[in-house]
Amino acid sequence: MKLKSSHSHGVVVAILQVIFFVLFIIFAKYHPDADARHNPLVNGTQLEKKLSKYHSGDDWGHSKLYPMFQDVHVMIFIGFGFLMTFLKRYGFSSVGVNFLVAATCLQWALLVNGFFHLHYNTIIIDLNALLAADFTAAAVLISFGAVLGKTTPTQLIMMAMIEIPVFVINEVIGRQYLGAIDMGDSMFVHAFGAYFGLAVSFALYRDDHSTEKEGSSYRSDLFAMIGTVFLWLYWPSFNSGAAPGDDQHRAVINTYIALCSCTLMTFALSSLVDKNKRFNMVHIQNSTLAGGVAVGTAADLMIQPWGAMLIGMLAATISVLGYAYITPFLASRLRIHDTCGVHNLHGMPALLAGIVGCVAAAFASEDTYGPSLYEIFPKRAPAEGSEDLSRLRANLTDLDAGPGYSAGGQAGNQILALIITLVIAIIGGVLTGFLLRLEIWGRLRTDDLYEDEKYWIIEEEEEEHQMSSVHIPMTSPADNGTSK
């Protein structure tokens, strides 16, 4: 009986939730900004408050961040969820299991991020922490894309539980120790998530991975476009949400431009690589987004509008050619099967992002950035007591001293952070993958690959309106014939 489950994913999820609950009791507290005791409202606002139940009220710490946070939130659940519904028989799992995994990641990321930034043994929860949790979830969902349709829910949940601590360790090394900057998280989220997922996929490789269910249908491709377009639209919020002031404005502009140029090049190349000059939905759904990834690391830097445009064009080129030539090669030669092509959407464009970040850092100077150079690259700030620091503090009294890296030093650390990310992601992913092969997490039979019926109750009766006409011959059966 194929539906018998040798283990219960329900129990695993319930136990995890109880563990999260216990850890929250012990560690989690509201940020003072969200704590009633620390915020006696100032005079005058009470009156306003009384005027209306629905009252926009007083400012709180990060209220301006909220709309961008919601954009990112939509990307995680609608964007990633629907993007993966392209598989014709795996829609419930794509949007549903994405929902489960993401909600797991959010809680676990709040805890793990918190453990690495404890304040008096307390994890502080505020809107920034919620947003950081969403970013962390993105890495796991990217990895999910590489193994889509080939794992049990329990395997995915376990992957998330392992991936998140590895993710946070890598980010702390790169961002904190190396001082690498990565505004849109292209290295720390996209490169990490993609190569971790590809490494897991390598470890889980099976010869029967390509079945006829691994394809899309006309309607499932339209559902996937919901995901694509929302990701595309809100990507400027992803790349700029964490940026301050004018950096945020610049990150919005650069991402918008890179996505536009990437979209045109994707359509152009998609048509050019097809012998009949037709567009390929796989490219449109994925490669149009590569520009957002590729511009991520340098999104807040002074790369100029044309720089952003060039990055988008290159990203599309890499990505479409990747789908056409590299993905088949990876599957057949390297035994790395990549269901969603995350290597083309996230992996290679993130490598490009890392390189762009390095180049942009190498050319960054006070001429172009003014004193804000030392705020964008804190490791470049001059050492305490230096003349330079005194000069700068004339304008920026609060400027912190730093190790005084040169432009070259910063650029080197950018590349180092990228390499370390790749190494940690690949090793972490392979080890995780082998762990996921344990019988205890279950294993799909060939028939269950890319198939919802194993884990979802599917209504068998299908009497829709769209069925009403199935006897009518097609207008031009010949046409349909020729397209096959």
Place this chain on the structure above:
Amino acid sequence: MKLKSSHSHGVVVAILQVIFFVLFIIFAKYHPDADARHNPLVNGTQLEKKLSKYHSGDDWGHSKLYPMFQDVHVMIFIGFGFLMTFLKRYGFSSVGVNFLVAATCLQWALLVNGFFHLHYNTIIIDLNALLAADFTAAAVLISFGAVLGKTTPTQLIMMAMIEIPVFVINEVIGRQYLGAIDMGDSMFVHAFGAYFGLAVSFALYRDDHSTEKEGSSYRSDLFAMIGTVFLWLYWPSFNSGAAPGDDQHRAVINTYIALCSCTLMTFALSSLVDKNKRFNMVHIQNSTLAGGVAVGTAADLMIQPWGAMLIGMLAATISVLGYAYITPFLASRLRIHDTCGVHNLHGMPALLAGIVGCVAAAFASEDTYGPSLYEIFPKRAPAEGSEDLSRLRANLTDLDAGPGYSAGGQAGNQILALIITLVIAIIGGVLTGFLLRLEIWGRLRTDDLYEDEKYWIIEEEEEEHQMSSVHIPMTSPADNGTSK
């Protein structure tokens, strides 16, 4: 001829719109914030204005509320609309009639809310009023869920017209007279809407309510997930939109956490109640949202992150078990048929919310809240002339005097507001339901239950790409035949 309509819903809707128009002429005015005469722009902004046609301009009263307002707006029209598209032959009505009913409610709610808060015989329209109208519409759309597929459009419109005044009366009693707090409107919107709708459904009970059309299809379930996920994402805006300052921040955090924990428990229990351990789309579409309802009343209180998490876990448990065991019981024993299961998504979780609100109020003290205690619970503010008030006014010079309720008194009023809500909703709903049985509003035949063809022009020809490979006789070709 089954399509003949014995009455004209078009005429009813047109007449209503004209009535709204006349009432708007007599009563509605812009809030001063939105009135050109009251807002000479300050110096300096003109120049900026000239610089660009597209100019973000000066602040207006509640401009920070706007993004949260839009989130709630999306919940009402996309969220509720698509959530109900799960029925396989009722998609047009779900999203379309939801659209009609919601647009009716917004206008009627602006008027009715306004009548209860007249200023010099004038209804003041501002963004707060628009948001309040959206909240009011939510109550009606929840009731709609209970009777989905079983009413004529005219019956629904009449239900909305009656429900809204009853809703406002109940809210005024609870919020104004009893001083009950309910930030996310779990009692005043969710409990009220659910029990009103269930009472209507009871009064409209018919033995033939379960037909084979009362089910979902694979694609209709995917459409429904669009609704679910947008509701889930924007629920923090629903629960916090009306809150001031740090309360808003706290409401966002609590709702986010409650929804996450609720999602995991929903998946866990959905699998555990199935004999084959499979997930059930009904639960995923609905019970994942119960955490947002259950945390609503206390969303802005100091319930702590772990408290929010616990509430989410309990809500999921109630909701999934409700779908599995209580809904069948209500239908078979109490003659209450609940198409969408609003009792499990809105009803019971809202009861939990009311109880949580009561408990949180009972434990609320100056220790935890500081002086903002008296702003959150205005009825707890000390009486004029008391020593306490003088002490507090040292910090908060504008603090209003109040009746000086104890924590217990406030807690008692919370429960009282919940009970009154239930009583008014159930009596109001039953009476409304019997009124809706009048022949004048029309009545569906068995064949028209959960069926779009009665009220929508359906294209008969269905030659989609996804059809290209089918050749099969329909389950009930006769039905489809008549519609052509």
Place this chain on the structure above:
Amino acid sequence: MKLKSSHSHGVVVAILQVIFFVLFIIFAKYHPDADARHNPLVNGTQLEKKLSKYHSGDDWGHSKLYPMFQDVHVMIFIGFGFLMTFLKRYGFSSVGVNFLVAATCLQWALLVNGFFHLHYNTIIIDLNALLAADFTAAAVLISFGAVLGKTTPTQLIMMAMIEIPVFVINEVIGRQYLGAIDMGDSMFVHAFGAYFGLAVSFALYRDDHSTEKEGSSYRSDLFAMIGTVFLWLYWPSFNSGAAPGDDQHRAVINTYIALCSCTLMTFALSSLVDKNKRFNMVHIQNSTLAGGVAVGTAADLMIQPWGAMLIGMLAATISVLGYAYITPFLASRLRIHDTCGVHNLHGMPALLAGIVGCVAAAFASEDTYGPSLYEIFPKRAPAEGSEDLSRLRANLTDLDAGPGYSAGGQAGNQILALIITLVIAIIGGVLTGFLLRLEIWGRLRTDDLYEDEKYWIIEEEEEEHQMSSVHIPMTSPADNGTSK
């Protein structure tokens, strides 16, 4: 072989992207608000910055505009894209080619708008410019609706390239020279886009335009509702995004009310024009939005809530009657075929908007608007040296002198701007249409009208779950059997 393409749209798109790139290198620069050198952060914020990687940061110029910008962005790509998916065999092209055309327009509009407002031979890019590009794209996408399914991608791209400069010229004439106001761009975007597109359609007229593929299916109509509802929800942001201060608040209120009343009248009339009193999805998808168009020009004026409501009711009436009676007339008598009915959604409601704007301008006085009258209508500001100006400058020291138009003069210019818009749009559209008939851009065969297969790779295999009950033997019939 029908799929052979005599020309390569891929090459055209790639060449265009390279041209954009070169022009960006030469002309485009960041706005100072987005330039690192011009924005040394103020004291105190650095500390905050260090506190968290995810930090909402300091204000930048137009950060409050960002949520409204994103709403408009969603309208362009999700709204227009999905609205057009109603055609049953043209979903990929609707949402996909909309994506391509819109991304082309955004880049081209940044350039062309910039050329008309050069600063020292430089095009300044900031969030306002991005929003203006989105508005410009809207005009092209409206024109797209008129010719949907009847052009090659290359024809569309060429149309966009020509339409945008014509659009900008017309807007400069109307807004700058005539001083016509049009907050929601009903004249400059909606009227222009609609009549330009209809004129193109006239020039491209073909006798075989009506095939049986020019229709919807049950599911494609549901996809279209995603577009409709998002357009409806975010329309207040479209009409108010460019407005300052209280004007913005008023534009939100007026648009919200006009859309609500328009929705009720659309449902009422849709049912009343059908012999069986059924609703027609064509009306629901389109005419519900006409209120947003019709209120656009005067959205920020003191038209009063009842005025907005009346405009919505009139717009629905025009629009539904247009679908029922005028569209067939245009196609059969005037040889203007209008696939999406843009004449009913954008064209006629925009004429109404222009007339409303004229009437509202005729009645605008200092009594109603206070001194802000001269900020809303800059051409009405008194001349330099006049007594009036001195009086006004007592309150508004920065008020610019103007030509001192009377109310009648302003009203006249409003109508003049509308007429010029129509003339330029129609002549420009006809000329563009004849240009598009050149063989070089390709031409669709009858079989390829409203058909994705010509330009998209369509998966042939269609074994979805929704197919599973149709009795076709499954890949693994045993499996499916056991799950039922």
